[in-house]
Amino acid sequence: MAPETKLRICPLCEATCGLELTIDGRRVTAVRGDTKDTFSEGYICPKGVALQDIDSDPDRLRTPMIRRTDGWHAATWDEAFAEIQKRLLPIIERDGRNAVGVYLGNPSVHNTGLAIYGQVLLRALGSSNIFSATTVDQMPKQVASAALFGTGLSIPIPDLDRTHYLMILGANPLVSNGSLLTAPNIGERLKRIQKRGGKIVVIDPRKTETANMADEHQFIRPGTDAHFLFAIVHTLFEENLSNPGVIGEFTAGIDDIRALSKQFSPETVAEKCGISAQDIRRFARELAAAPSASVYARIGTCTQEFGTLASWLPEVIHVLTGNLDRPGGAMFTKPAYGGGNTKGAPGKGRGFRMGRHKTRVRGLPEIFGEQPVACLAEEIETPGTGQIRAMFTVAGNPVLSTPNGARLAKALDTLEFMVSLDVYLNETSRHAHVILPGLSPLENCHYDMAFSQLAIRNAARFSPPVFAKPADAPFEWQTILRLTGLLSGAGPNCDTNMLDDMVMLNLIERETKLETSLIAGRDAQEILAALAPRRGPERAIDFMLRTGPYGEGFGKDPKGLTLAKLEAAPHGIDFGPLEERIPEVLRTPSGKIELAPDFIVQDVRRLAASLGGNGNGDLLLVGRRQLRSCNSWMHNTPRLVSGKPRCTLLMNPADAESLGLADADTASVTSRAGTVQAPIEVTDEMMPGVVSLPHGWGHEAADMRLSVARNHAGVNSNLLTDEYHLDPISGNAVLCGIPVTVKLSSKAREREAVAK
Ligand SMILES: Nc1nc2c(c(=O)[nH]1)N[C@H]1C(S)=C(S)[C@@H](COP(=O)(O)OP(=O)(O)OC[C@H]3O[C@@H](n4cnc5c(=O)[nH]c(N)nc54)[C@H](O)[C@@H]3O)O[C@H]1N2
Ligand SMILES: Nc1nc2c(c(=O)[nH]1)N[C@H]1C(S)=C(S)[C@@H](COP(=O)(O)OP(=O)(O)OC[C@H]3O[C@@H](n4cnc5c(=O)[nH]c(N)nc54)[C@H](O)[C@@H]3O)O[C@H]1N2
Ligand code: SF4
Numbered sequence: 001m002a003p004e005t006k007l008r009i010c011p012l013c014e015a016t017c018g019l020e021l022t023i024d025g026r027r028v029t030a031v032r033g034d035t036k037d038t039f040s041e042g043y044i045c046p047k048g049v050a051l052q053d054i055d056s057d058p059d060r061l062r063t064p065m066i067r068r069t070d071g072w073h074a075a076t077w078d079e080a081f082a083e084i085q086k087r088l089l090p091i092i093e094r095d096g097r098n099a100v101g102v103y104l105g106n107p108s109v110h111n112t113g114l115a116i117y118g119q120v121l122l123r124a125l126g127s128s129n130i131f132s133a134t135t136v137d138q139m140p141k142q143v144a145s146a147a148l149f150g151t152g153l154s155i156p157i158p159d160l161d162r163t164h165y166l167m168i169l170g171a172n173p174l175v176s177n178g179s180l181l182t183a184p185n186i187g188e189r190l191k192r193i194q195k196r197g198g199k200i201v202v203i204d205p206r207k208t209e210t211a212n213m214a215d216e217h218q219f220i221r222p223g224t225d226a227h228f229l230f231a232i233v234h235t236l237f238e239e240n241l242s243n244p245g246v247i248g249e250f251t252a253g254i255d256d257i258r259a260l261s262k263q264f265s266p267e268t269v270a271e272k273c274g275i276s277a278q279d280i281r282r283f284a285r286e287l288a289a290a291p292s293a294s295v296y297a298r299i300g301t302c303t304q305e306f307g308t309l310a311s312w313l314p315e316v317i318h319v320l321t322g323n324l325d326r327p328g329g330a331m332f333t334k335p336a337y338g339g340g341n342t343k344g345a346p347g348k349g350r351g352f353r354m355g356r357h358k359t360r361v362r363g364l365p366e367i368f369g370e371q372p373v374a375c376l377a378e379e380i381e382t383p384g385t386g387q388i389r390a391m392f393t394v395a396g397n398p399v400l401s402t403p404n405g406a407r408l409a410k411a412l413d414t415l416e417f418m419v420s421l422d423v424y425l426n427e428t429s430r431h432a433h434v435i436l437p438g439l440s441p442l443e444n445c446h447y448d449m450a451f452s453q454l455a456i457r458n459a460a461r462f463s464p465p466v467f468a469k470p471a472d473a474p475f476e477w478q479t480i481l482r483l484t485g486l487l488s489g490a491g492p493n494c495d496t497n498m499l500d501d502m503v504m505l506n507l508i509e510r511e512t513k514l515e516t517s518l519i520a521g522r523d524a525q526e527i528l529a530a531l532a533p534r535r536g537p538e539r540a541i542d543f544m545l546r547t548g549p550y551g552e553g554f555g556k557d558p559k560g561l562t563l564a565k566l567e568a569a570p571h572g573i574d575f576g577p578l579e580e581r582i583p584e585v586l587r588t589p590s591g592k593i594e595l596a597p598d599f600i601v602q603d604v605r606r607l608a609a610s611l612g613g614n615g616n617g618d619l620l621l622v623g624r625r626q627l628r629s630c631n632s633w634m635h636n637t638p639r640l641v642s643g644k645p646r647c648t649l650l651m652n653p654a655d656a657e658s659l660g661l662a663d664a665d666t667a668s669v670t671s672r673a674g675t676v677q678a679p680i681e682v683t684d685e686m687m688p689g690v691v692s693l694p695h696g697w698g699h700e701a702a703d704m705r706l707s708v709a710r711n712h713a714g715v716n717s718n719l720l721t722d723e724y725h726l727d728p729i730s731g732n733a734v735l736c737g738i739p740v741t742v743k744l745s746s747k748a749r750e751r752e753a754v755a756k
């Protein structure tokens with residue numbers, strides 16, 4: 001057969017690049033960026049190229065696996081479901097639904113089938129013990145956005161293509177390709193800011209790849225971004241630079257913030273942050289004077305002690321400098337798929353509540369229906385009503401990605417039963433009793449519903465599967481529906497098509513009940529019939545697009561969007577740059593931007609109380625991402641792990657000298673939670689007093705099926721992070737600024753002694 005080309009949106013990270021695959025039979029022979037993609041401009045990174053390796057990886061699971069006393073066995077789907085029926089249902093019968101916990105990992109958002117049907121599983125299960133990677137990631141941003149604007153994904157996006165001033169804190173988009181900022185080809189987009197005379201400032205304890213291309217970089221002491229940003233707010237008021245413009249009319253609480261900011265003068269915070277008062281004042285003036293400006297704060301500012309405050313203050317600065325909802329400032333996407341801020345009455349909503357229940361052991365509040373994953377181990381370990389006795393992990397690897405992974409790994413081994421929905425037998429799924437594999441990413445369709453809500457353009461793109469799936473393997477959405485049937489008492493072999501119709505009908509009925517919907521009052525069965533013969537995710541996507549902000553509304557606007565139209569535009573449909581959306585985007589009960597919500601104002605006291613101390617002289621550990629890693633799970637492809645070992649501890653020369661350490665020494669790094677050994681790289685890209693170790697490594701366990709990753713094991717940086725160290729507002733884990741001591745590892749010391 002002659003080679004052919006197929007287009008495919010990359011599902012691996014938030015950039016959502018359009019790719020062009022060359023196919024020969026069932027094999028991919030080349031992967032390139034799709035130069036005609038309306039959004040990604042032909043960009044591709046090495047992980048996109050490696051999609052073909054995931055597809056062809058012999059270690060990737062293709063059949064269910066069951067673990068028995070003598071080890072792992074390949075099983076049929078019927079055997080796997082019979083096992084789940086036999087072992088899970090008695091636990092629920094005995095201890096109730098809360099006895100089953102769920103952890104949803106990062107790809108459960110990137111995989112369209114999981115993203116749509118994951119919620120169906122959670123509803124069928126009905127447990128309060130729901131956890132996800134959100135609480136080791138962006139929960140502070142969601143909490144702040146929900147409080148200010150009314151929904152968790154109403155996150156203002158830096159308008160990169162038009163801005164004149166971009167301040168980046170705790171993000172390294174040149175490597176991560178952007179997060180809560182879907183902007184493929186971001187390196188070029190940043191360069192264009194400079195070409196049009198704009199300025200990029202990076203605030204980071206490491207002089208990152210992004211800092212190297214920026215116009216200015218300042219080191220900041222980990223965990224002090226809220227102090228720094230508050231001092232900018234202070235200066236804006238003190239020097240009369242605050243000028244919200246029209247947005248002021250829609251904003252409540254500006255005077256409260258003026259009062260709160262009094263205690264955070266640049267002079268008060270300078271030493272704590274490691275940035276001079278003069279520079280802080282200058283940044284405030286630059287932000288106020290720029291024709292347009294945006295403050296972009298990401299994972300380094302979320303995974304820290306004051307995560308919610310550090311996620312809230314950029315929005316305060318956007319409002320005060322007139323940059324919220326202004327072209328070139330920070331704007332709201334209007335996604336074709338719709339979302340919380342395109343549904344219901346424009347301009348007002350129910351807002352959000354948290355703490356509807358509390359975690360059983362530590363009493364931490366629930367947020368958006370989930371609990372902090374830093375509490376997962378104790379909820380498994382601690383006896384009593386509601387103790388987790390069984391777990392589902394869905395596309396997650398919490399042993400490597402959540403704090404104190406060692407404790408969690410131990411806890412997982414005490415479960416009576418565990419099921420992993422995963423494509424690998426890895427650090428987490430090795431603890432399961434049954435693994436239900438997903439398909440190759442190239443066997444799934446793709447519509448990026450989460451990240452198209454957070455994109456710098458209003459755009460829609462859809463990829464059908466590149467390859468047909470094997471006949472005997474279900475789509476993951478079918479696996480989920482089969483589990484749903486089992487949990488709902490329909491047995492292990494329920495009719496998943498019937499369940500899918502029920503799920504869809506439910507979705508349609510909810511939409512027809514909304515007064516403002518394009519299909520308000522319509523007959524749900526008629527709409528369901530109009531979606532035939534599609535089913536599964538394609539049907540849900542078609543429905544969402546047709547009822548979304550650009551939708552044809554099932555006959556209302558024949559020119560409007562349908563999935564068929566998107567299929568006919570394989571390089572995507574572009575609806576243009578972001579447009580002003582305030583007040584329509586708001587869903588707060590007051591119909592205003594609630595700039596000073598009570599719980600945030602309360603937390604400012606904690607920030608003020610932290611002004612005095614500056615640690616006990618321990619080094620502070622931060623993380624970093626690497627272009628050829630994708631969190632914890634893509635180290636099994638040779639092209640992404642070739643070359644020098646990457647799991648190294650970066651350390652400033654002054655620190656190395658004072659500790660008697662040299663480049664390539666093996667360091668022993670110890671925190672409250674644990675100790676790891678890693679080779680040192682001495683480099684002045686690190687701020688003195690701060691060391692950096694990447695996460696997602698630590699592939700040494702012998703009973704996994706990761707033949708390549710095993711030889712590039714590295715160490716798990718989450719053996720050092722502390723499950724008791726949280727942002728108390730959002731429950732988000734602190735993964736940056738971990739106090740550690742570093743010394744020459746005793747093994748290295750012994751070798752040195754022998755050599756002498
Ligand atoms: N120290 C430290 N820790 C961190 C971070 C940090 O910066 N520092 N970052 C945090 C962040 S931002 C995140 S998002 C988390 C990620 O945390 P997790 O989501 O827990 O971990 P991942 O490494 O993304 O693992 C994804 C899992 O999904 C599986 N998988 C991949 N594709 C599919 C699929 O299509 N179907 C199924 N069923 N499974 C699939 C993979 O095999 C792997 O087991 O890590 C967090 N942990
Ligand atoms: N190549 C690659 N791309 C990825 C991923 C990946 O694993 N590999 N993961 C994806 C995921 S899940 C996410 S969430 C995104 C994250 O994307 P980004 O937010 O860009 O994450 P990082 O690249 O880890 O950059 C975080 C930066 O924060 C800095 N930092 C640490 N502590 C502090 C602090 O207290 N204050 C400040 N100001 N800075 C601090 C670190 O030094 C680091 O440079 O990346 C996504 N993209
Ligand atoms: S930047 Fe992200 S979306 Fe683009 S090719 Fe790389 S992994 Fe895929």
Ligand SMILES: [Mo]
Pocket residue numbers: 106137
């Ligand atoms: Mo993430």
